[in-house]
Amino acid sequence: MELITENIGEITIVTLMEKELDAGNAKWFKSQMLSIVKKSKKIILDMNHVQFVDSSGCGVILSWLRTITSNGGDMKLVSVQKPVQALFELVRMHRIVEILEDREMAIRSFG
Amino acid sequence: MNPHRGKILIADDDPIIRIILKKLFGKTGFEVITAQNGKEAVDLISNEIRAVILDLEMPVMDGIECLQFIRKNVRDISPIMLTASEDFTSAVEAMRYGAFDYITKPFNPKQLIALVDKAIETDAQAKRLRRVEAELAKSRDQEIETASKIQQALLMGIPPKNFKGMEIANWTIPSQKVDGDFYDFITIDSQCLDVVVGDVMGKGIASALMGAALKSYFLRAIHELELSCAHDDMLPEPDAIVGRVQSAMIHQMEELETFVTLCYARFDLSRNQMRFVDCGHMRTIQYLKESQTCILLQGINMPIGFPETEPFTQFIAPFSKGDFFFFYSDGLTEAMDSHGHLFGEERLVKSVKACSGLSPNEIIKGVWADIVKFSGTETFRDDFTCVVVKIDPHDIPMLQPDxxxxxxxxxxxxxxxxxxxxxxxxxxxxxxxxxxxxxxxxxxxxxxxxxxxxxxxxxxxxxxxxxxxxxxxxxxxxxxxxxxxxxxxxxxxxxxxxxxxxxxxxxxxxxxxxxxxxxxxxxxxxxxxxxxxxxxxxxxx
Structure with missing residues (x-):
């Protein structure tokens, strides 16, 4: 299981290298994000490799989003795959977290 | 002069007035009967009397009391009241109790005669109107009786007695007016039974006949479709059957300015499912035994008789052992309590659910009892029609997966x-x-x-x-x-x-x-x- 992080200025881009984010690896993902969130307030989560997310996966993303925004930062999602987008729409998550087409757009939107 | 105009009753305690009026009306052709007070007038009143003049102020029984007795007991006479001048309060009260008019003393004889003539004519007209109304009501009753006979004989089908795998109950209570409710059961083969439940808009003979015509059209449509697809051994599906009936009847229905809501349901035991076409009918209630819940089955088609409704959309409702389907007419949901509240779909579902452990016949009786309790009456405004089809909990084998x-x-x-x-x-x-x-x-x-x-x-x-x-x-x-x-x-x-x-x-x-x-x-x-x-x-x- 792997997360790749890159820094562009103040922004940290996190690429989830997993194909799936479900109850089986949600805890691991949650703990991995801890050190990143401590260091950065502007986070882009690249979902390009993720073909499947369940409600536990959603829960972790929502939980970190709350922490980050309460610290005055923001987290944006990019390259969300079709089946994952379908889930986000089902639980109305697309209204809570900003979802952008690719990382360039996300970087620009952070200004 | 010959008293050819019938009898007139005059009640006044003043003998002078009695003499004057007796002379006056005797001359105009009446046989005059006089009374000294209200009590005497009441004793003398009969159906032969054509007009009554009452003094308001009389001993023993006054004019108002006497007037009330007459209005109550002799429907076709509206008395004319005589009143002392400036006694308008009693005069107005008399009008309220059904006096034809009042005239103040001293009166103009010609005016009084004219008033009596007018009262007699008006009373005669009222009498004629009542007779015509009674005749109309009688013929209406006859129509209702005819329509109700048609309904019982032609509109309500008889379910097959021993259809293996299903238990069926049906019940109709015709209303005072006869709606166009109908239902029918058509055995397709040993595995398929079709149930049609419908309601023709309108009441009386016209809708009863339309319902009967529709029923026979369904049989005809099935027969014709069977012939046309006999070569590929396929049974005509409900959507095709309803479509054929619609196209065969649309012109007649447009001409008669009527339409029909219905649900055509095929119970298919070989596939453990009911396939149905719903055309704006009441939502069929399906009770699911496994989850002990009720669901409402609704289609998306317009009623039959609406132009351009083809093709019809058919839906599938899978069923399991012990499930049942409750078809009904709007007479159930539109039953009203004394405050004008409707029984409604929600109460009906609740009632059906409460009866779910019973046999189909008992389910209908249970629901009926709930509606009677709610509305406080056993006679309903609309027909009370329902059909219950229960999937036998023992008789059908569980479907094997492919x-x-x-x-x-x-x-x-x-x-x-x-x-x-x-x-x-x-x-x-x-x-x-x-x-x-x-x-x-x-x-x-x-x-x-x-x-x-x-x-x-x-x-x-x-x-x-x-x-x-x-x-x-x-x-x-x-x-x-x-x-x-x-x-x-x-x-x-x-x-x-x-x-x-x-x-x-x-x-x-x-x-x-x-x-x-x-x-x-x-x-x-x-x-x-x-x-x-x-x-x-x-x-x-």
Missing amino acids: VESRMTFSSDLKELSGIRQFIRNFCEPIPEELLCEARISMIELAVTEVVTNIIRHAYSGRSDAIVQVTASLFPDMFLIEFVDKGKSFNPEDVPHPNFDGSRDGGFGIYIVSQIMDDVVYSRDKDNTNYTKLKIFLKPSL
């Missing part, structure tokens, strides 16, 4: 990926048009949520227990069943999810209910939990 696959796994969240792969592999041979890629992804999601729920809650996170999943494919349905031995689960205990991002969890059950066509949780006496997820593979509810 393909079935089973997997057992440990209650470890690390297994989720493998379970999704199992579902994906199973779905692969199902044609894309029945189950598309996007839907398979959603099924994987629902399955993940169910298994996570079992591991986290039923097994409290233990990873050494066992969960079994079985995927079965039926002609029209994809069924996924999970079996576990953990703690019991009641989906009603789970709070509705928050969509504002304030909570991380609580979405699982919601997601499953949104994706699946039907979800059933049950637990048997050996403390085994069953979670059944159903996906219908054709246009479904």
